Amino acid sequence: MSLAATAYGLAAALPTALPTTENPAADFSDTPWWIALIKAVGIFVYLLISTLLVIWFERRVIGRMQQRPGPNRNGPFGLLQTLADGMKSMLKEDITPANAEKLIYTAAPLIAATMAFVSFAIIPLGGTVWMFGHHTPLQVTDVPVAVLLVLAVASVGVYGIILAGWSSGSTYPLLGGLRSTAQVISYEIAMGLSLVAIFLYSGSMSTSAIVSAQSSLWYILPAFFSFAVYLITMVGETNRLPFDLAEGEGELTGGFHTEYSSMRFAMFFLGEYVNMFTVSALATTLFLGGWQAPPIISAINDNMFGGGWWGLLWFTAKLWLFMFVFVWLRGSLPRVRYDQFMRFGWKFLIPITLAWVVAVTFIRGAQLGFLGDSKLTIAGRELSVATVVIVSIVAVIALAAAWIWDDRRAARAATEEEAPPEEIDPFAGGYPVPPLPGQRLAEPTPRLAATRQPVLTGSTTSSTSSSTAKEEDHG
Numbered sequence: 001m002s003l004a005a006t007a008y009g010l011a012a013a014l015p016t017a018l019p020t021t022e023n024p025a026a027d028f029s030d031t032p033w034w035i036a037l038i039k040a041v042g043i044f045v046y047l048l049i050s051t052l053l054v055i056w057f058e059r060r061v062i063g064r065m066q067q068r069p070g071p072n073r074n075g076p077f078g079l080l081q082t083l084a085d086g087m088k089s090m091l092k093e094d095i096t097p098a099n100a101e102k103l104i105y106t107a108a109p110l111i112a113a114t115m116a117f118v119s120f121a122i123i124p125l126g127g128t129v130w131m132f133g134h135h136t137p138l139q140v141t142d143v144p145v146a147v148l149l150v151l152a153v154a155s156v157g158v159y160g161i162i163l164a165g166w167s168s169g170s171t172y173p174l175l176g177g178l179r180s181t182a183q184v185i186s187y188e189i190a191m192g193l194s195l196v197a198i199f200l201y202s203g204s205m206s207t208s209a210i211v212s213a214q215s216s217l218w219y220i221l222p223a224f225f226s227f228a229v230y231l232i233t234m235v236g237e238t239n240r241l242p243f244d245l246a247e248g249e250g251e252l253t254g255g256f257h258t259e260y261s262s263m264r265f266a267m268f269f270l271g272e273y274v275n276m277f278t279v280s281a282l283a284t285t286l287f288l289g290g291w292q293a294p295p296i297i298s299a300i301n302d303n304m305f306g307g308g309w310w311g312l313l314w315f316t317a318k319l320w321l322f323m324f325v326f327v328w329l330r331g332s333l334p335r336v337r338y339d340q341f342m343r344f345g346w347k348f349l350i351p352i353t354l355a356w357v358v359a360v361t362f363i364r365g366a367q368l369g370f371l372g373d374s375k376l377t378i379a380g381r382e383l384s385v386a387t388v389v390i391v392s393i394v395a396v397i398a399l400a401a402a403w404i405w406d407d408r409r410a411a412r413a414a415t416e417e418e419a420p421p422e423e424i425d426p427f428a429g430g431y432p433v434p435p436l437p438g439q440r441l442a443e444p445t446p447r448l449a450a451t452r453q454p455v456l457t458g459s460t461t462s463s464t465s466s467s468t469a470k471e472e473d474h475g
Contacts, residue, residue, distance in 0.1 A: 024142035026124065026208035031136040038131075039140050043120050051273045054323050055082040061324070062331040086266065094262035099169030108167060109260065109267035112160030116274035119153045122146040123281045124208050126291045126311030138291070138312060139208060146207045147199075150282055151192055154237065158184050160271070165256035176255030179338065180239060186345045187236035193353040194229040197222075197360040198286045211290030220287040225356050227287045229349060231325070234279035236345070238272060240326055242333040243341060280322035284315060291315040359394045366390050 028036075056071060056079055063070025071078030096105060126138030143149060158181055165177020199205055201222060202213040210219075220227050236243040257268045284290060291311030292298065298306045306314070365371055366386035374385040425442045426432050435441055 023144060024146070024206040024208045025212040026137040026139055026142045027128070027135075028137065028141070030134045032134065035131060035134055035136055036140060039136070039138070040121065043125070043140060044117065046125075047117065047120060047274055047277060050277055050319075051270060052082045052086075053079075054273060054276070054327075055085075057323070058327045058330070061327045065331040089266040090263055092262045094264065095259075097169050097259050100259065101167040101169070104163050104167040106264065108160045108164035109257075109264045109271070110160075111163070112157055113267040113271040113274070115153050115157035115160065116271040116278060119150045119278045120274075120281065122149055122207050123278075123285055124211055124290055125315050126309060127307050129308050137208065138309075142206055142208045145205045147195060147205045147210075147282070147286070150278070151188065154184075154188065154275075154278075157271070157275070160268075161256050164260070164268070168256075168259040170259055172253045173256050173258045176253075176258065179245060180256055182342070183239070183243070183245060184237055186342060187233045187349075190229055190345060190349040190353050191233035191237060193350065193357055194226040194233065195286065196357045197226040200360055200364045207285050207290075211285055211292065214289040214292065218287065218289040223287065223360070226353075226360075227283075229353050229356075230283055230287070232349065234283065235326070235329060236341070237279060238275045238326075240272075240276070241330040242336050244335065245338045245341060276323065276326055277319065280319050280326075281315075283322055284318040288318050359390075362390045363387060363394070 059081070060070040060078070071081035074080040074084050096102065121140040122142055124137060124139040124142070128135055128137050161184070162177045162181045165173040165175070165180075168174070198210060198219055201219055202210045204210060204213070239245075257265055260268065291314055293303065293306035293310065293314050297314075362371075366384055366389075369384065371386035371390075372384065375382050376385050376388055377383075378388070421439070423440050423442045424433070424435055426435070
């Protein structure tokens with residue numbers, strides 16, 4: 001009952017009318033071109049400094065998780081270690097394979113790194129601020145389909161991966177490029193579907209309009225399932241553990257960038273970390289209210305800590321919360337199997353996200369009055385009868401699906417828990433298999449002994465024939 005009441009309360013808190021326009025909420029009318037250029041350079045510097053810090057942060061946190069200090073020699077607390085590693089990459093020898101396609105081999109890391117920076121241009125880092133005599137939003141630009149622009153740029157970035165694997169002229173980079181491309185494209189589908197619920201709730205695809213629509217309620221609550229799907233897909237999209245299957249050292253050496261060295265390898269490295277910031281910034285914008293202050297802080301003195309340059313602080317704090325999740329996952333989980341990962345994306349995430357989009361569509365239609373105007377008062381809040389009915393149906397279907405899935409899993413576990421045989425042949429499958437606890441090994445049967453024939457050479461044949469003749473004469 002409490003879960004249903006929570007769902008009803010969240011539905012009531014959402015706006016009950018679509019916005020009158022889909023244009024961006026950010027006003028760029030007082031932003032000359034040179035201020036836009038300054039903001040673009042500022043975002044570039046912001047991302048570079050953040051990348052330097054997050055590499056140090058990742059190594060320190062994982063070091064603590066593994067009971068070792070991490071980088072602590074260069075600079076205070078080892079802060080200059082990442083800068084030293086970057087200088088080492090610049091001074092290392094740049095090797096180009098003899099069979100590589102030289103032009104594409106060089107262009108691939110540039111494509112991967114450039115596309116990672118482009119996506120950040122439509123992310124609102126703060127509200128409207130006073131900058132050099134002009135009022136301008138802390139955002140380079142915005143368009144009515146800004147979120148689709150991020151997905152499109154991410155798709156172009158895939159070309160850098162596949163071209164790097166193909167142009168290297170080697171087998172392992174080619175396999176790594178194909179594997180990484182299949183992984184990124186597969187999880188982009190589920191990622192795009194998870195964002196449809198946000199478009200339905202906000203009525204816009206503009207990032208500034210979506211942030212503005214979350215002034216009363218962050219979308220992480222009504223779109224909690226979309227948030228969970230997005231968390232999974234953003235890790236798969238960025239090739240991070242436990243989904244860094246394109247760089248599986250055991251089977252692919254290093255993946256699509258095996259043949260790269262020096263600064264060309266560093267460009268892939270930079271692109272991966274900037275992509276992490278990009279997907280985290282998009283999650284902050286769509287689910288956590290963007291640059292808006294948390295509810296408790298926004299209530300202080302009529303939101304005195306929520307506007308202007310303060311938004312950059314709250315946005316950065318939320319961004320680093322997601323970066324910690326990336327680091328935490330890398331230090332906690334082992335790499336999954338590739339076929340399991342792809343099966344999970346195609347056979348579970350995509351179908352269940354489609355079902356969620358259909359449910360959100362009916363819920364949103366009921367809130368906007370498309371399914372009737374009858375009202376019902378629950379816990380002092382007025383809700384439409386259609387909304388209550390649809391939320392109840394969705395809850396019943398979800399509980400039934402979870403019940404069926406749990407029964408099937410229990411039946412499968414019971415089948416797998418059958419007592420194993422007490423004695424096994426370790427070579428039954430053609431290769432040695434270790435026994436399970438409590439099993440004993442049967443004596444292996446030499447399968448080739450009965451059919452094995454001696455190999456006779458010419459001298460052996462003649463000596464055998466002569467010995468046979470002597471035996472016959474003696475007989």
